[in-house]
Amino acid sequence: MIRQSVNACRVHGMPNTSCMMSELCLAQREDCGVAKNARQVFHRGESLYRSGDDFKALYVLYSGSAKSLILSEDGDQQITEFYMPGDILGVEGFDIGQHSCSVEFLETSSACCIALPQLDKALGESAELRRSLLKSMSHSLNNEHAMLFNVCQLSAERRLANFIISLSERFQSRGFSAFNFYLSMSRNDIANYLGMKIETVSRLLTRLQQRNVIRVNRRQIQITDLERLRDCSDTELENNRAVRTQQCQQVEFNTMTQFFSGEARSSLD
Amino acid sequence: MIRQSVNACRVHGMPNTSCMMSELCLAQREDCGVAKNARQVFHRGESLYRSGDDFKALYVLYSGSAKSLILSEDGDQQITEFYMPGDILGVEGFDIGQHSCSVEFLETSSACCIALPQLDKALGESAELRRSLLKSMSHSLNNEHAMLFNVCQLSAERRLANFIISLSERFQSRGFSAFNFYLSMSRNDIANYLGMKIETVSRLLTRLQQRNVIRVNRRQIQITDLERLRDCSDTELENNRAVRTQQCQQVEFNTMTQFFSGEARSSLD
DNA sequence: CGCAGTTTTGATAACTCTCAAAGTTAGTGG
DNA sequence: CCACTAACTTTGAGAGTTATCAAAACTGCG
Numbered sequence: 001m002i003r004q005s006v007n008a009c010r011v012h013g014m015p016n017t018s019c020m021m022s023e024l025c026l027a028q029r030e031d032c033g034v035a036k037n038a039r040q041v042f043h044r045g046e047s048l049y050r051s052g053d054d055f056k057a058l059y060v061l062y063s064g065s066a067k068s069l070i071l072s073e074d075g076d077q078q079i080t081e082f083y084m085p086g087d088i089l090g091v092e093g094f095d096i097g098q099h100s101c102s103v104e105f106l107e108t109s110s111a112c113c114i115a116l117p118q119l120d121k122a123l124g125e126s127a128e129l130r131r132s133l134l135k136s137m138s139h140s141l142n143n144e145h146a147m148l149f150n151v152c153q154l155s156a157e158r159r160l161a162n163f164i165i166s167l168s169e170r171f172q173s174r175g176f177s178a179f180n181f182y183l184s185m186s187r188n189d190i191a192n193y194l195g196m197k198i199e200t201v202s203r204l205l206t207r208l209q210q211r212n213v214i215r216v217n218r219r220q221i222q223i224t225d226l227e228r229l230r231d232c233s234d235t236e237l238e239n240n241r242a243v244r245t246q247q248c249q250q251v252e253f254n255t256m257t258q259f260f261s262g263e264a265r266s267s268l269d
Numbered sequence: 270m271i272r273q274s275v276n277a278c279r280v281h282g283m284p285n286t287s288c289m290m291s292e293l294c295l296a297q298r299e300d301c302g303v304a305k306n307a308r309q310v311f312h313r314g315e316s317l318y319r320s321g322d323d324f325k326a327l328y329v330l331y332s333g334s335a336k337s338l339i340l341s342e343d344g345d346q347q348i349t350e351f352y353m354p355g356d357i358l359g360v361e362g363f364d365i366g367q368h369s370c371s372v373e374f375l376e377t378s379s380a381c382c383i384a385l386p387q388l389d390k391a392l393g394e395s396a397e398l399r400r401s402l403l404k405s406m407s408h409s410l411n412n413e414h415a416m417l418f419n420v421c422q423l424s425a426e427r428r429l430a431n432f433i434i435s436l437s438e439r440f441q442s443r444g445f446s447a448f449n450f451y452l453s454m455s456r457n458d459i460a461n462y463l464g465m466k467i468e469t470v471s472r473l474l475t476r477l478q479q480r481n482v483i484r485v486n487r488r489q490i491q492i493t494d495l496e497r498l499r500d501c502s503d504t505e506l507e508n509n510r511a512v513r514t515q516q517c518q519q520v521e522f523n524t525m526t527q528f529f530s531g532e533a534r535s536s537l538d
Numbered sequence: 539c540g541c542a543g544t545t546t547t548g549a550t551a552a553c554t555c556t557c558a559a560a561g562t563t564a565g566t567g568g
Numbered sequence: 569c570c571a572c573t574a575a576c577t578t579t580g581a582g583a584g585t586t587a588t589c590a591a592a593a594c595t596g597c598g
Contacts, residue, residue, distance in 0.1 A: 141361050141409055145349045145413070152420055153347060195422070202579080218563080455545095466586075
């Protein structure tokens with residue numbers, strides 16, 4: 001079983017991404033709360049920020065993976081997103097000046113911090129950055145809409161299939177195999193994210209494997225028949241090629257990164 | 270049965286809202302696609318824009334109500350939001366430069382148009398407007414998260430109850446009765462939005478009425494016991510005071526409105 | 539007054555949950 | 569190095585919520 005660690009260095013095959021991000025992080029001097037150093041490292045289970053924390057910065061996930069979740073008054077939680085390298089974290093904080101989600105790392109990861117004052121300044125100076133941020137947030141909104149469609153209209157099996165396809169596409173866009181990848185989230189996380197119970201996730205994964213659509217070994221997933229995975233449904237009758245969620249945000253990532261990289265930009269290609 | 274039409278003139282009890290919005294719309298000269306005139310009027314069933322249309326402008330709903338929906342490849346639809354006066358429409362278009370939703374009016378309504386070039390220019394000039402727009406979009410994101418929680422974690426009854434409470438709060442924040450209001454959307458719309466079937470909505474409304482929590486007469490809703498509506502669940506045992514969705518966006522509305530009103534601003538209070 | 543659309547109600551079926559227990563894996567300490 | 573614990577995952581049986589199919593009731597309107 002190969003444990004595939006997601007790494008931003010390979011995003012778009014740009015070896016300089018690491019360099020660019022470092023530049024960005026080094027440019028930081030203000031207090032951005034959690035991350036004062038360039039590329040702060042976090043471990044599994046640690047939080048980038050928690051619901052209720054003051055909104056002081058945006059973050060770019062550099063390597064690893066994370067989940068964001070909201071908590072109800074009763075202590076129930078809902079995972080709202082899984083993050084991969086290049087994703088921008090924290091934008092939900094603009095609303096009331098406090099974070100409404102908690103972000104928790106699923107494995108050893110690193111993130112860069114863009115302090116709000118710096119962001120404010122940069123937004124005033126660059127129309128491109130403004131557009132990029134709006135685009136990124138709009139993209140998140142559209143992903144949420146697609147997710148709502150999934151949860152409201154599709155069977156549990158279809159939702160799970162779409163989830164796997166979405167992961168596959170996101171891995172691929174980051175330079176990894178689209179057909180063989182490692183899940184950094186638990187069955188419980190998947191179940192919660194998709195609005196079902198852990199037993200259902202387990203049963204459905206088994207069923208997909210029995211149909212030779214995927215192969216599952218703990219957290220290692222192999223897609224053996226992408227076409228059937230796209231089309232499968234409980235009855236195998238409908239052709240329910242529904243909306244996939246959480247498409248990649250590489251475009252926004254690039255713009256944001258480029259902007260904050262300044263002179264490092266020239267060292268590209 | 271009183272048919273209560275939502276009207277922005279009464280937003281925050283500001284009689285000048287109408288005036289302010291007119292100023293904003295009159296300031297428009299560019300092609301913003303649909304709405305070239307100040308405060309264009311639409312009728313029930315008409316579209317503000319459709320999925321796939323070029324993203325040319327943002328809109329502020331001035332009076333009436335609307336729904337936005339996404340379409341799957343199979344023609345299934347998912348209503349993603351219901352809009353009330355003061356809400357900002359169209360921000361999902363930033364993502365790919367085309368609208369990803371269609372917006373359809375639920376009754377005779379009017380909307381103002383903010384063309385993208387004008388918005389761009391204004392965003393470059395005003396940090397306050399930048400913050401306001403980011404805040405508005407962040408708010409939408411948080412509403413989507415809450416909606417996801419509802420759909421993933423709560424029973425159909427709780428979802429419907431939360432929906433009614435949410436409507437109640439939004440009506441109240443606009444100066445209307447929180448306890449007696451008219452639904453501008455059909456049972457089908459409600460069902461689709463909440464991820465259930467129309468028969469279920471009907472049955473649950475009947476059940477809530479039988480428990481003397483609400484009174485329903487076609488589309489007229491009266492809340493007779495808000496406390497029980499907040500707490501009720503299928504078993505009447507849990508105290509499931511969950512997240513309500515679609516809270517009002519008045520703050521953002523005000524800032525956007527004020528900004529685009531210019532000199533009209535002084536005629537306030 | 540009768541049609542079309544919407545809403546309500548009923549009976550049954552299906553999907554997913556709940557409860558329970560067994561099977562795995564990773565990590566710890568002797 | 570192996571036993572052992574804790575966490576995670578799988579599997580089974582039965583129950584419950586919600587969907588489906590069908591038909592009746594209601595409303596608005598020409």
